[in-house]
Amino acid sequence: xxxxxxxxxxxxxxxxxxxxxxxADVTGREARTLHPWQPFxxxxxxxxLGTEFVATVNARFGTAIKxxxxxxxxxxxxxxxxxxxxxRCAAAPAPVTAPAAPPCRPLPSADELxxxxxxxLACDPWDLDPYTxxxxxxVDARAGAEFMRAVNRQYGLRERAVVLHDHPDLTALxxxxxxx
Numbered sequence: 001x002x003x004x005x006x007x008x009x010x011x012x013x014x015x016x017x018x019x020x021x022x023x024a025d026v027t028g029r030e031a032r033t034l035h036p037w038q039p040f041x042x043x044x045x046x047x048x049l050g051t052e053f054v055a056t057v058n059a060r061f062g063t064a065i066k067x068x069x070x071x072x073x074x075x076x077x078x079x080x081x082x083x084x085x086x087x088r089c090a091a092a093p094a095p096v097t098a099p100a101a102p103p104c105r106p107l108p109s110a111d112e113l114x115x116x117x118x119x120x121l122a123c124d125p126w127d128l129d130p131y132t133x134x135x136x137x138x139v140d141a142r143a144g145a146e147f148m149r150a151v152n153r154q155y156g157l158r159e160r161a162v163v164l165h166d167h168p169d170l171t172a173l174x175x176x177x178x179x180x
Contacts, residue, residue: 011080015087019080022060026053026160036077040070051145052161061087067142108155110174116154117170120147130170139164151177 011019016036024031027044034043045053051067058065063086073079108116110130118125120143128137134144145161152159157177167173 011077011084015084016077016080018060019057019083020076022056023053023076026056034076036080037075039074040076040079041074043076045070046141048141048144048161048165051141055145055149057083063087067145107177108151108174110170113151113170113174113177116150117147120150128170130174133168134164135168 020031020034020036023029023043023045024034026049027034029043040050047067050070054065054067054069057063061083063083065083065086069082070079073082111125114125114128114130117137117139118128121128121138139147141161144164148159148161148163151157155177159177163176164173167176
């Protein structure tokens with residue numbers, strides 16, 4: 001069974017349901033409040049959350065979809081159809097395998113976070129002042145999502161990229177992670 005899209009082509013219902021659940025998780029909304037035909041901006045999917053959403057979809061389906069795909073497929077039903085085509089699945093998404101548990105490590109300091117961010121930005125860690133706002137360091141939505149994925153993987157955390165809005169520099173982020 002599938003949900004029919006406006007052009008008569010349908011996304012498999014299980015792909016649509018999975019993508020809907022991932023979108024609900026990323027946006028912090030209840031899945032029942034999301035409508036497949038509703039444009040992403042109306043749902044609250046901005047560039048940062050869009051990048052995080054696509055990264056989550058890629059992790060779930062084993063795809064390499066670019067973040068800009070949410071612009072080309074601006075609703076849940078259109079995006080789910082695109083995901084189904086990318087995974088070449090007609091009925092079921094790829095099975096989920098649990099990621100290996102990261103080694104138990106102490107939470108990161110501002111200096112350790114600086115090392116992670118320097119790798120993402122491809123610069124020298126000492127070029128990054130831990131008190132300078134992420135936006136002033138050149139951290140955009142893509143880099144922010146990539147940075148938080150690296151931090152989460154390295155330290156066994158589950159922080160979302162939007163945490164960078166509330167904790168806008170390396171020092172503030174390190175303090176937040178110490179209490180999370």
